Structure formats: structure tokens, C-alpha cells
Amino acid sequence: MADTRIDLRSDTVTQPTQAMREAMLAAPLGDDVLGDDPTVQRLEEAVATLLGKQESLFVPSGTMANALGILSQSRPGEELICHERSHVVDWEAGGYAALGGLTTRLLPGDDGRFSLEALTSAVRIDDPHFPVSRLVVVENTHNRSGGTPWPLAEAASVAEQARRLGLCVHMDGARLWNACSAVGCEPAEYAKHADTLAVCFSKGLGCPVGSALAGDSETMHRARRLRKMLGGGMRQSGVLAAAALYALKHHRHRLTNDHRRARRLAEQLRDIAGISADPARTPTNMVYFDVDPSLGRASDLCDRVSDEVLMFPTAAQTIRAVVHLHIDDASIDRAATAISAAVA
Ligand SMILES: *Cc1c(COP(=O)(O)O)cnc(C)c1O
16 A cells, blocks of 8 residues: 655655656766766756856765865865854764864854854964864755755855855755745855855755756866765766756746745644744745643654654754655645644
């Protein structure tokens, strides 16, 4: 029997649609490590154009895109500056340190953002005692802050200040598409405030695999070698790039539906006694909500509803629910009803 549970664990759980599979099946292929996969080339050109960068590179994961962005712009012993709850620091197995040999300075701030003052004071003076401050990572949307997009003006002022301070800017745009939908701008408008960007096709866009790194040709030349070094050179990867091309065309502009439904879920959760959810703090496709301790722990509630709804606890009393391609209005209502029944 088909699994009818509503899976809100992540926007990575989507299956390729029939139309996407047909696009994959029809794609002309080559060997991308040898440089002749036409579909990968088409994707890399399309992404570079969309982001207004000289080149882009197709990679297996967002983690690799971030690692390549960071490693191609730094040397061991240098320092990375980012928000204290960044994906690159918390969820990528310490790659910046293990592979890049970097130290970090972590900045506090609301909604995954940080002030110009915090950024400026984190930069080291030129003294042989200190690591060299090298780059700043901006995460957009910011996952752990509820999928919050950076306002364009703030992304601009952080980039401007970073460049004044001699830092490179890497944007972790795993959900850049969601940020663009939420603030109503084109990807290139954010991208001009970053030297390199990582973007994912396997999240909101619904692809089975794939991310990209974009930047100038010189940086991408280094990133290409690093991709090979880390084992990310793929052969007939046009079959995956075809899914990404399909998704950029057909799934990017539907993200507003996910955002509307996430807000709808937050509204329904808000009305359940013992649950705190804030629709006004649900700008994109993620709903983070708190569970009153009188209802038990967040993990207990996730277990209690798991026959009907799958979600992840993210803290003792906090749960995350993520809306994606396979979630329609009825799924939202069913999920809220199941959660309501489980706490009653
Ligand atoms: C998921 C995610 C990544 C990494 O993507 P993977 O493809 O899972 O490696 C990077 N940054 C953010 C903000 C993410 O949410």
C-alpha cells in the first residue's frame, strides 16, 4: 500500500515528477569529467546567466557547493566569518575546518543576519598573532531562523562592508529561490552581493540530486579542480542536470504556493492549545513551532503523530515542518488536524 503519510521533514524528500523524469530520459549525455556532456553545459550556462556570474559548476550536493566556494577563496589558517547558527558550521561535518583548515568567528543576530558593526569588529587586524580574516558566509534563506530571507538592502550593505574590509562573500543560497520568491526579486539581484553562490536543485525545486556553485571564471577554475579532488566529478551527469533545467523552468515560480501553505499551517497550529506558531514569522516554506512542556517534549509529539505526519524536532520544545512540491492544501489541513488530535 502506498505511504500516505504527510512528510514535512524537509523539502529534500520530494520525488521527481513524471514530467521531470521524462526530461531526464530525453537528455543528451556525454562525459562531464571529459567536458562533453551537453546537458551539464546547458545547465551551467543557464545558472551562470540566472545569477549574473561568469560561470557555474554542477556539483552533487549543497554541502559540496559550499565547500568549493569556501575552499576556492581561502587558504588553511585563514578565518571564516558567519552567523552563529549557520548551516556551514553546524551541518556540514566541519568541512571548512577539516578540508579547508579554517577557523571561524561566529556572529550573533536575529533571523540569521548580523550587523555591520558585528561584522566589522570580527575582522582581525593585520598582526602575526592572528589568523587572516578571509571570507564571510551569508545564508539566504536562513534555515535555522525559520527560512528567513535577507532583505536585499541588507545583503547589499553587508557585501559592501565585507569588500571594504577585504573579505570575499560566499552566499549559501541552498534556498535562494525561496528568498527570491519571498522578497520578489531576481536571483541576480542577490547574486551581485556575493562573489560566489551555492544554490540547490534538490530542495524546493524538487530534483533528486544536485547543486551548483557560481562565481567568476578564475574562482570557478579553482573550484573545478577542488570538485575533482573531493570526488565530485560526475560522468553522464546530464541526466541529473536535465532535472535541474526542468525545475528551474517549471518549479521555481511555484514556490509562492509552498510559502502560502507554510503560512496556512502556521495559522492552524497557532490555534492549537499548547502550540506556539507565528504566521508572521513564516516568510518562506518552513514552520518552526514550539510545544509547551505540559504536552511533553517535541520529540514525543513527533513520535505521536508519526503514523500520519513526519516532522523533525529541532530542539527540546521545538519542531520544524517544511512545505514542498508534494504538499497541497489538503495535506496542510490533515497535518494540522493530526497534530491537534495528538495534543488533545
Ligand atoms: C541543505 C542545506 C545545505 C546543504 O545541502 P545538501 O545538498 O544537503 O548537502 C546547505 N545550506 C543550507 C542552508 C541548507 O539548508
